[in-house]
Amino acid sequence: MASACRSVLSKPTSIPPRRNPPLLASKKNQNQCVRFQTVRCAMQLDLKEVATVKEEPKLSFSGRLDAVSEVDLREKGFLGLRKTKLVCTVGPACAQPEELEVLACCGMNVVRLNMCHNTREWHREVIRNVKSLNEEKGFNVALMIDTEGSQIHVIDHGGSSSVKAEDGSAWLFTTEKYEGFRPLVVQVNYDGFSEGIVVGDELVVEGGMASFKVTGKIGKDLRCTCIDPGLLLPRAKLSVWRDGKLLDSNPGLPTLSTKDWADIDFGISEGVDFIAVSFVKDANDIRQLKSYLASKSSESIRVLAKIEGLESLQNIEDIIEASDGIMVARGDLGVQVPLEQIPTIQEEVTRLCRQLNKPVIVASQLLESMIEYPIPTRAEVADLSEAVRQYTDALMLSGESAVGSYAEKALSVLCMASCRMELWSREENRQSLLSQDQLAVSLPERIAEQICNCAVDIANNLGVDAIFVYTKHGQMASLLSRNRPDAPIFAFTDSRSTRKGLNLHWGVIPLEVPLSDDMEYNVVETINLMKVGGALKSGDSVLVVSDISPTSAMSAMSQSVLVRTID
Numbered sequence: 001m002a003s004a005c006r007s008v009l010s011k012p013t014s015i016p017p018r019r020n021p022p023l024l025a026s027k028k029n030q031n032q033c034v035r036f037q038t039v040r041c042a043m044q045l046d047l048k049e050v051a052t053v054k055e056e057p058k059l060s061f062s063g064r065l066d067a068v069s070e071v072d073l074r075e076k077g078f079l080g081l082r083k084t085k086l087v088c089t090v091g092p093a094c095a096q097p098e099e100l101e102v103l104a105c106c107g108m109n110v111v112r113l114n115m116c117h118n119t120r121e122w123h124r125e126v127i128r129n130v131k132s133l134n135e136e137k138g139f140n141v142a143l144m145i146d147t148e149g150s151q152i153h154v155i156d157h158g159g160s161s162s163v164k165a166e167d168g169s170a171w172l173f174t175t176e177k178y179e180g181f182r183p184l185v186v187q188v189n190y191d192g193f194s195e196g197i198v199v200g201d202e203l204v205v206e207g208g209m210a211s212f213k214v215t216g217k218i219g220k221d222l223r224c225t226c227i228d229p230g231l232l233l234p235r236a237k238l239s240v241w242r243d244g245k246l247l248d249s250n251p252g253l254p255t256l257s258t259k260d261w262a263d264i265d266f267g268i269s270e271g272v273d274f275i276a277v278s279f280v281k282d283a284n285d286i287r288q289l290k291s292y293l294a295s296k297s298s299e300s301i302r303v304l305a306k307i308e309g310l311e312s313l314q315n316i317e318d319i320i321e322a323s324d325g326i327m328v329a330r331g332d333l334g335v336q337v338p339l340e341q342i343p344t345i346q347e348e349v350t351r352l353c354r355q356l357n358k359p360v361i362v363a364s365q366l367l368e369s370m371i372e373y374p375i376p377t378r379a380e381v382a383d384l385s386e387a388v389r390q391y392t393d394a395l396m397l398s399g400e401s402a403v404g405s406y407a408e409k410a411l412s413v414l415c416m417a418s419c420r421m422e423l424w425s426r427e428e429n430r431q432s433l434l435s436q437d438q439l440a441v442s443l444p445e446r447i448a449e450q451i452c453n454c455a456v457d458i459a460n461n462l463g464v465d466a467i468f469v470y471t472k473h474g475q476m477a478s479l480l481s482r483n484r485p486d487a488p489i490f491a492f493t494d495s496r497s498t499r500k501g502l503n504l505h506w507g508v509i510p511l512e513v514p515l516s517d518d519m520e521y522n523v524v525e526t527i528n529l530m531k532v533g534g535a536l537k538s539g540d541s542v543l544v545v546s547d548i549s550p551t552s553a554m555s556a557m558s559q560s561v562l563v564r565t566i567d
């Protein structure tokens, strides 16, 4: 386990002291001041007034911190806990139980299974291995399936891993199915791919690996000449351009194909936590899947929209609002938009997601060179650090973990670089730069939102060690996370799916515990739980927020914020 968490970037460094000591920084003074201090926010009532269950509750708390947070907390303290979440694509290089365990102990929060590859039986085995790890070894790794979508790509040509296309060479792009390798012939996966393509159009491979001009059509096949030499890789993606503009090369294809629906049914039956939808065009794609999940009583599965095409960018706000989270899928995005636009798109989508309170994953080629090499390039470290500086919720590994030789090292690089940038951002107090527009519509929601904004201000100003939030569906945990507080957010929920869903949220450490309607009881029990586990010590201070049963404006007003010093 120790080696799994070793850094290839630098030795872990201790957290330097803050420049402005927070109000509660002196533990000695804290112990002398009021033990139980309630800070009222706007119309809020004291927690003690919230209690609706008068008799002594008899719940026993069995929930534990996940194995990784427990070790991190012991070794690095509250401020040493990493806030940025890490997603790993699982492929043949890391699918065995012991390999998954190494990644889990190295900080993997979510496993991504790309349904483009391999069989359902293979994916089922991985899902079961991850669930066993969680149950038997105390990890809290969530599961995501990623749909294949309707994507036009080259079929594995069966030859060497890449084929060179020389300038001026003549090629045939065909939908004919054949086995083995034929020189100067490219097999395309979708029968209707050449519909709408005319002589003179350009076929671009993988956003510019190689380009071809269409010189003739023979039935469904295209004769082409290479006009920009380069490489054809197995499963390379194709885009079609006319007069410098991208054509929608598969206008008739739905976002979710028949195979995708079968994969979604598979995900439901295997109990995955997230479904990431590839090539989302508009919010209806997401709504359609959400209502399908509701009809299967699986609305607890969170739906992520992958932003990887022009259309998704045109409908970005609606898509973010309709979904439970976003993935900036820079791989395919780079096939459809000029590469120099990707950094600004990433920053804008990341900002919008935070504004609209949805978690966002920055994905693809973060550490591409580590598929082959044991250290990253300087540029890769700079790129992923920039995503962390932009306060993305999560970073994702693709080929680096799925097929690379150094999955564990790549994950350590993500860990070290994100912790380093989080520390820097905290020191610079960057979080105050983002103005939070009001999101909520109804009074209870507005109250919840304002409480969370104020609570984070209070937590930062007082320099509390941790934020505790008691939450049914994760809403207040998410609203707190949106403010990117200095202290980690421990989210206590009695819903397993809420716990798993919160795995993707910046700075949230979710725990599953039975919750009582008596908030005072919840606070005492969870503080005891964390003390017994060694996570909380005497003199630590905790800011407490709750959204338990905000079913009406009246009960929403009973949400409270309080600060408690542990005795």
Ligand SMILES: Nc1ncnc2c1ncn2[C@@H]1O[C@H](COP(=O)(O)OP(=O)(O)OP(=O)(O)O)[C@@H](O)[C@H]1O
Residues within 6 Å of the ligand: 089, 090, 091, 092, 114, 116, 117, 118, 146, 278, 331, 332, 364, 397, 398, 399, 402, 403
């Ligand atoms: N389950 C798997 N089985 C075999 N190979 C896999 C698997 N998952 C990923 N890979 C390999 O890892 C590489 C990177 O994986 P990833 O799934 O991230 O591809 P991607 O092209 O970025 O995703 P998408 O197809 O969603 O755009 C793939 O090209 C594939 O070779």
Ligand SMILES: CC(=O)C(=O)O
Residues within 6 Å of the ligand: 278, 306, 308, 328, 329, 330, 331, 332, 333, 363, 364, 398
């Ligand atoms: C992750 C993914 O689908 C992409 O980058 O294209």
Ligand SMILES: [K+]
Residues within 6 Å of the ligand: 114, 115, 116, 146, 147, 148, 149, 278
């Ligand atoms: K996919």
Ligand SMILES: [Mg+2]
Residues within 6 Å of the ligand: 278, 308, 329, 331, 332
């Ligand atoms: Mg993609």
